[in-house]
Amino acid sequence: MGQYTRRKFLSAGAAGATAIGFAPLLAACRESVGEVAAPYAVFKGGLVLSTWDFGMKSNEEAWRVLQAGGAALDMAEKGVNLCEADLSALSVGLGGLPDREGKTTLDACIMGPDGKAGSVMFLENIRHPASVARRVMEKTPHVQLVGEGAYQFAISEGFTHDDYKNPEAEKAYRQWLTESKYEPVINIENHDTIGLLAMDTRGDIAGACTTSGLAYKMRGRVGDSPIIGAGLYIDNEVGGATSTGLGEAVIRTCGSFLVVEMMRRGATPAEACEEAVRRVMKKHDNWREFQVGFLAVNKAGDTGAFALQEGFSYALHKEGKGELVRSNWLKN
Numbered sequence: 001m002g003q004y005t006r007r008k009f010l011s012a013g014a015a016g017a018t019a020i021g022f023a024p025l026l027a028a029c030r031e032s033v034g035e036v037a038a039p040y041a042v043f044k045g046g047l048v049l050s051t052w053d054f055g056m057k058s059n060e061e062a063w064r065v066l067q068a069g070g071a072a073l074d075m076a077e078k079g080v081n082l083c084e085a086d087l088s089a090l091s092v093g094l095g096g097l098p099d100r101e102g103k104t105t106l107d108a109c110i111m112g113p114d115g116k117a118g119s120v121m122f123l124e125n126i127r128h129p130a131s132v133a134r135r136v137m138e139k140t141p142h143v144q145l146v147g148e149g150a151y152q153f154a155i156s157e158g159f160t161h162d163d164y165k166n167p168e169a170e171k172a173y174r175q176w177l178t179e180s181k182y183e184p185v186i187n188i189e190n191h192d193t194i195g196l197l198a199m200d201t202r203g204d205i206a207g208a209c210t211t212s213g214l215a216y217k218m219r220g221r222v223g224d225s226p227i228i229g230a231g232l233y234i235d236n237e238v239g240g241a242t243s244t245g246l247g248e249a250v251i252r253t254c255g256s257f258l259v260v261e262m263m264r265r266g267a268t269p270a271e272a273c274e275e276a277v278r279r280v281m282k283k284h285d286n287w288r289e290f291q292v293g294f295l296a297v298n299k300a301g302d303t304g305a306f307a308l309q310e311g312f313s314y315a316l317h318k319e320g321k322g323e324l325v326r327s328n329w330l331k332n
């Protein structure tokens with residue numbers, strides 16, 4: 001975030017703040033962020049971070065794309081494509097656990113450094129929903145396409161109909177039918193999303209998020225993952241954030257947008273993620289019963305995460321090497 005941008009942000013904020021009588025708050029904010037150049041240089045070494053253990057391989061793929069000269073948006077798309085293509089995954093792509101009527105439905109979104117975004121929700125029989133989301137962004141005047149319309153658009157764009165059924169997911173569904181109990185379980189694979197944030201060698205940031213959503217969800221249910229500002233948000237002047245966990249809780253708090261806005265006001269990625277998790281906690285009396293995790297990167301290339309419960313991990317690929325990092329969590 002350069003000097004010009006900060007000034008522009010502050011003066012735009014000044015008009016709004018005066019109008020609603022928040023001048024003292026604005027003055028404090030002005031002092032805390034300062035009308036000076038950003039205190040850090042934009043990181044240009046390239047990096048990738050993504051949710052959960054399956055992010056390790058996706059990060060490697062994104063890193064390959066970077067090394068072949070790809071931009072952040074290509075890194076994000078191709079990185080999550082790798083996870084979508086793994087038909088043994090029970091929470092991403094066509095191998096994912098189905099809804100309560102036995103059908104696997106997919107949600108995905110993508111957002112680029114230019115602020116453009118695309119999303120598909122409740123999509124069936126298409127292997128790469130994140131790539132369809134990218135086409136929505138690039139080839140339509142819209143941001144979101146849903147269900148049958150998203151499917152028809154995908155077919156018209158050359159994606160093929162795919163009837164794949166994961167035997168493991170079918171077995172689990174038959175087992176579930178014996179009780180038909182709907183109960184999201186913390187940190188196990190009846191829900192987990194890949195949210196991936198990529199930074200290229202220009203320092204530009206993009207992200208993608210893709211999932212089969214909560215297992216045995218109601219037909220038509222859409223979570224946070226394809227919703228810009230909830231499951232993913234990028235502001236190339238500030239950074240990017242993505243989430244995993246109980247989508248309803250993330251939507252209610254505009255989670256990823258909140259994380260990016262906290263970073264804009266000076267929070268580190270880890271602090272911003274923690275603040276968003278605390279917001280989720282405050283708004284949900286039953287917060288001990290589910291998981292939510294956020295992941296973020298800022299323009300300096302600092303990364304961080306925070307989760308409601310123990311057990312969230314994320315994959316980080318920076319300076320040519322990949323590692324799995326355990327996220328911090330609320331310990332009270």
Ligand code: ASP
Pocket residue numbers: 191192193211212213214222223224225243244245246247248
């Ligand atoms: N956030 C996803 C959803 O609610 C699921 C997950 O990440 O665990 O659909």
